[in-house]
Amino acid sequence: MSLAAAxxxxxxxxxxxxxxxxxxxxxVSRANLFWVTGSAILLVGGVAGVVIQVVPSLRHLYxxxxxxxxxxxxxxxxxxxxxxxxxxxxFWQLLGGLGISLSIGVGVSLISVVLGIVVGIxxxxxxxxxxxxxNVVVDVTWAFxxxxxxxxxxxxxxxxxxxxxxxxxxxxxxxxxxxxxxxVLSLRERDFVNAARVLxxxxxxxxxxxxxxxxxxxxxVMIVYFIATSIIGEAGLSFLGLGVQAPTPSLGLILTVGRxxxxxxxxxxxxxxxxxxxxxxxxxxxxxxxxxxxxxxxxIQKR
Amino acid sequence: xxxxxxxxxxxxxxAPVPALEISDLSISLRTGTTDKPLVTDVSLSVGPGEIVGxxxxxxxxxxxxxxxxxxxxxxxxxVRSGDVRFAGESLVKMDRKRLRSxxxxxxxxxxxxxxxxxxxxxxxxxxxxxxxxxHQQVSVAEARRTAVELLxxxxxxxxxxxxxxxxxxxxxxxxxRVMIAAAxxxxxxxxxxxxxxxxxxxxxxAGIMKLVQxxxxxLQMSVIWISHDLGVVGRLAxxxxxxxxxxxxxxxxxxELFKAPRHPYTAGLIRSGTRLSYGQPFGFVPGTVTEPGxxxxxxxxxxxxxxxxxxxxxxxxxxxxGQSALRCVHPLGEEPAP
Numbered sequence: 001m002s003l004a005a006a007x008x009x010x011x012x013x014x015x016x017x018x019x020x021x022x023x024x025x026x027x028v029s030r031a032n033l034f035w036v037t038g039s040a041i042l043l044v045g046g047v048a049g050v051v052i053q054v055v056p057s058l059r060h061l062y063x064x065x066x067x068x069x070x071x072x073x074x075x076x077x078x079x080x081x082x083x084x085x086x087x088x089x090x091f092w093q094l095l096g097g098l099g100i101s102l103s104i105g106v107g108v109s110l111i112s113v114v115l116g117i118v119v120g121i122x123x124x125x126x127x128x129x130x131x132x133x134x135n136v137v138v139d140v141t142w143a144f145x146x147x148x149x150x151x152x153x154x155x156x157x158x159x160x161x162x163x164x165x166x167x168x169x170x171x172x173x174x175x176x177x178x179x180x181x182x183x184v185l186s187l188r189e190r191d192f193v194n195a196a197r198v199l200x201x202x203x204x205x206x207x208x209x210x211x212x213x214x215x216x217x218x219x220x221v222m223i224v225y226f227i228a229t230s231i232i233g234e235a236g237l238s239f240l241g242l243g244v245q246a247p248t249p250s251l252g253l254i255l256t257v258g259r260x261x262x263x264x265x266x267x268x269x270x271x272x273x274x275x276x277x278x279x280x281x282x283x284x285x286x287x288x289x290x291x292x293x294x295x296x297x298x299x300i301q302k303r
Numbered sequence: 304x305x306x307x308x309x310x311x312x313x314x315x316x317x318a319p320v321p322a323l324e325i326s327d328l329s330i331s332l333r334t335g336t337t338d339k340p341l342v343t344d345v346s347l348s349v350g351p352g353e354i355v356g357x358x359x360x361x362x363x364x365x366x367x368x369x370x371x372x373x374x375x376x377x378x379x380x381x382v383r384s385g386d387v388r389f390a391g392e393s394l395v396k397m398d399r400k401r402l403r404s405x406x407x408x409x410x411x412x413x414x415x416x417x418x419x420x421x422x423x424x425x426x427x428x429x430x431x432x433x434x435x436x437x438h439q440q441v442s443v444a445e446a447r448r449t450a451v452e453l454l455x456x457x458x459x460x461x462x463x464x465x466x467x468x469x470x471x472x473x474x475x476x477x478x479x480r481v482m483i484a485a486a487x488x489x490x491x492x493x494x495x496x497x498x499x500x501x502x503x504x505x506x507x508x509a510g511i512m513k514l515v516q517x518x519x520x521x522l523q524m525s526v527i528w529i530s531h532d533l534g535v536v537g538r539l540a541x542x543x544x545x546x547x548x549x550x551x552x553x554x555x556x557x558x559e560l561f562k563a564p565r566h567p568y569t570a571g572l573i574r575s576g577t578r579l580s581y582g583q584p585f586g587f588v589p590g591t592v593t594e595p596g597x598x599x600x601x602x603x604x605x606x607x608x609x610x611x612x613x614x615x616x617x618x619x620x621x622x623x624x625g626q627s628a629l630r631c632v633h634p635l636g637e638e639p640a641p
Binding site for chain 2: 190191192194195196197198199200201202205209210213214216
């Protein structure tokens with residue numbers, strides 16, 4: 001074709017590094033090093049917390065009891081954060097609890113996000129009947145307290161880690177479904193969706209190929225947010241005895257036990273409480289920065 | 304059942320069988336109980352391999368006419384009466400599933416803005432491949448080959464590499480070529496082009512037009528080229544239909560229309576596009592298009608027309624004369640356009 005010869009266009013800027021790396025680089029390079037570092041430390045702690053529970057030879061770190069060294073305050077010899085009522089090391093207990101919290105957060109996020117995206121796209125893109133039905137389902141779910149659901153699950157399959165994940169995920173997704181639906185309502189009017197439909201691309205393919213990718217920014221922010229809320233939710237449910245059971249370490253569980261010894265050993269309550277607060281704070285800040293990074297309009301406003 | 308591939312041999316010989324036939328199409332906006340007409344009684348048939356230009360000011364109903372043909376009217380806007388037939392089959396009454404399968408493979412559309420018509424988050428290649436695979440049971444590798452071939456054909460240099468590019472890495476003209484490639488990948492019989500070159504610069508515009516002309520003669524593809532730019536349409540189209548306020552006012556072979564426009568509005572449009580000599584101001588049509596819902600009872604152009612008389616108080620019917628049509632009681636006759 002003659003047209004090809006007439007237009008020797010230079011190839012556009014080719015992104016050298018993959019997108020994930022570029023986002024990560026921007027995340028660190030911005031003036032939020034404090035928050036990013038904090039979140040990174042939390043993450044590393046969480047992973048370590050999971051590792052010490054998964055690898056059998058490391059379990060002694062947080063499981064080993066020493067009844068002649070109970071209620072040691074922080075900075076005692078051999079126990080940097082002290083020991084609990086059974087003489088178990090608080091540092092490893094908290095690390096394990098953080099690991100449990102984060103893995104529950106990730107599990108809840110994944111389930112919520114997948115459910116939310118599927119239901120949200122279904123409601124927003126597959127006709128008015130689908131929309132009406134999903135709206136009712138979302139409303140009912142939204143009105144359902146996680147604690148009530150946890151009680152139901154605890155009675156049904158017994159209180160456990162699974163109970164917590166299911167109870168939180170099956171209530172959380174509804175909020176995300178609503179956000180996704182809103183995004184889809186605006187996405188579906190975009191020209192590229194019309195263009196794809198005119199070219200006969202089925203709705204399911206449009207949903208999977210175009211919607212999911214274009215929903216990524218809001219999804220990533222929501223994942224971080226869900227992890228933060230799940231950590232609180234898990235602590236709450238475990239505190240009430242509906243969640244994780246001893247001897248699995250959990251921030252909520254440590255809080256419950258610590259409450260009984262508040263007068264003689266306040267750090268059993270203070271330490272998990274502070275960790276919980278810091279974790280959620282850092283995660284929320286991370287979510288905020290992610291949003292700024294991924295939302296071009298938010299970025300313009302900030303400058 | 305008439306399959307797209309089976310027909311061209313037939314229709315090529317018998318010219319009267321139109322590829323796309325719009326008959327008495329009326330479209331209106333429904334809000335609650337009110338029913339506001341947006342397009343009334345548009346009839347237009349496009350023969351195989353013919354390019355028909357559809358011109359008119361913004362809001363004259365050009366795009367709606369095209370969108371109705373492929374069942375993509377905005378929410379609340381409906382076809383009230385009339386029909387659009389593709390190879391004898393009604394597209395308006397067709398069930399959605401069948402319409403979807405025709406879309407892309409038999410009827411395609413290119414939109415005005417090539418940036419927004421491509422998913423910013425998807426690679427160029429994937430968007431074409433997905434169109435192919437929506438209609439044909441072929442492997443990804445095979446679909447990719449077809450896509451590369453076509454991108455090459457529409458003048459994307461190093462098409463194979465550029466399959467992996469994202470839309471933002473392309474210029475406007477390149478994006479429009481990608482859109483054209485996606486629209487033509489299944490060799491449709493009918494192409495609806497909704498102001499495809501409006502957002503492009505003049506040289507790119509010329510390239511796209513040349514491409515469409517080549518493909519037209521190669522594929523025997525019928526084209527409805529929507530534009531408000533008479534210059535573009537004049538160079539490209541075989542026939543031109545002029546729309547004003549939701550109805551067709553004149554239809555004529557291109558040369559005839561430009562040499563001797565009969566409707567005063569057409570004459571005004573042509574005048575406003577040409578400068579008679581250097582230093583002279585552009586011509587223009589005084590006033591603006593009447594909004595839908597406020598159309599006059601009689602001739603809708605009468606309020607802006609310098610030839611209007613009492614006779615224009617009655618709504619003029621569309622008079623057919625051979626290949627042409629006219630809706631005016633005081634046409635510009637043998638006298639040359641001022």
